[in-house]
Amino acid sequence: MTITLTPLPYAEAALEPAISAATLAIHHGKHHKAYVDKTNALVAGTGLADAPLEAIVLDAVARKDGKLFNQSAQAWNHGFYWHSLTPESSQPGSELAAAITGSFGSLDDMLTKLVDEGLGHFGSGWAWLMAEGNALSITTTHDAGCPLGQAARPLLVVDVWEHAYYLDRKNDRGAYLKAALSLLNWRFADENFARSTAWTYPELTTSA
Numbered sequence: 001m002t003i004t005l006t007p008l009p010y011a012e013a014a015l016e017p018a019i020s021a022a023t024l025a026i027h028h029g030k031h032h033k034a035y036v037d038k039t040n041a042l043v044a045g046t047g048l049a050d051a052p053l054e055a056i057v058l059d060a061v062a063r064k065d066g067k068l069f070n071q072s073a074q075a076w077n078h079g080f081y082w083h084s085l086t087p088e089s090s091q092p093g094s095e096l097a098a099a100i101t102g103s104f105g106s107l108d109d110m111l112t113k114l115v116d117e118g119l120g121h122f123g124s125g126w127a128w129l130m131a132e133g134n135a136l137s138i139t140t141t142h143d144a145g146c147p148l149g150q151a152a153r154p155l156l157v158v159d160v161w162e163h164a165y166y167l168d169r170k171n172d173r174g175a176y177l178k179a180a181l182s183l184l185n186w187r188f189a190d191e192n193f194a195r196s197t198a199w200t201y202p203e204l205t206t207s208a
């Protein structure tokens with residue numbers, strides 16, 4: 001059993017014009033696939049060979065195995081990112097909407113903060129909408145930084161690595177972030193907000 005590449009939950013062209021099919025083809029088929037393949041290569045023949053992806057990431061954290069962490073966390077983050085976007089229009093459900101208002105003032109204020117934090121993040125990384133109870137926050141992580149194992153749980157994430165937007169936007173990360181706002185999958189965020197556990201995302205850990 002090995003971890004497998006999370007299938008895109010939509011067609012490669014489904015997020016156009018915000019994110020092009022060419023970007024998704026390379027981002028998913030090359031970048032994400034490479035993280036999955038390298039994770040499998042690193043755990044082959046070890047006690048983690050049959051482990052789900054979350055367990056691999058958490059084991060790498062516990063053993064301070066940076067090489068395995070970088071590959072496995074990137075594999076997980078990308079699976080979460082694909083599900084954080086959708087071509088279907090959506091809005092936060094009533095419980096999440098109330099938490100957003102309580103934490104940020106309004107949905108527009110939250111979205112502005114997501115763009116600002118993503119734009120202000122230095123170098124490669126991720127911009128997350130996180131929840132700890134009903135307290136929501138926007139945080140960024142560097143490189144492969146991943147929230148698995150933290151008390152706060154992720155609701156949505158936007159990839160701010162250059163490979164997420166450079167083909168479409170060149171160096172204009174802000175334009176990518178603003179375009180991505182209309183794609184946020186609030187149904188997925190609602191599901192994550194309702195979870196009682198911090199990191200059980202079975203749809204991201206399919207195995208062969």
Ligand SMILES: [Fe+2]
Pocket residue numbers: 027031078159161163164
């Ligand atoms: Fe990426």
